[in-house]
Amino acid sequence: PPSPAPPSDALYRSLGGTPGIERLVDASLARVHADLRINLFFENTDLADLRRLLIEQICAASGGPCVYTGRSMEEAHSGMNLIDEDFNAFVEDLVAAMNEVALAASTQEQVLGLFGPMKPEIVGQ
């Protein structure tokens, strides 16, 4: 029988591959870090570690050649008691970062399509 089609790396390529994802994550983390609504959550977080894991996660989820080695979203955010407003602030910072690195609207929609479904594992844990 024919082998199944390989997973598409179209989104990974639209993001500019790993260098593009690195720029996006750097722009996002800079905004989150400066965001008085949510930056206290990251007070005790190793930002270099978080940066590496976010890059892996976005690379893997967009079809790139990476393996995510971090914890599950539920585990990573448990005990934070995050609410809708926290999640929305984080997503707002992400959107501002996507505009900053000039991602096309269709690419932005696909990235939000990856992140949106994770909300139930992140909020209220």
Ligand code: HEM
């Ligand atoms: C779709 C949205 C989100 C994604 C994709 C995401 C992704 C991640 C990832 C990959 C990690 C690292 C996991 C690990 O340490 O093994 C992490 C950790 C973390 N996230 Fe999120 N996150 C999201 C939303 C949020 C929100 C809304 C907040 C708070 C406002 C938040 C706060 C944190 C903090 C503080 C850590 C570090 C935990 C620690 O230092 O142990 N995250 N997140």
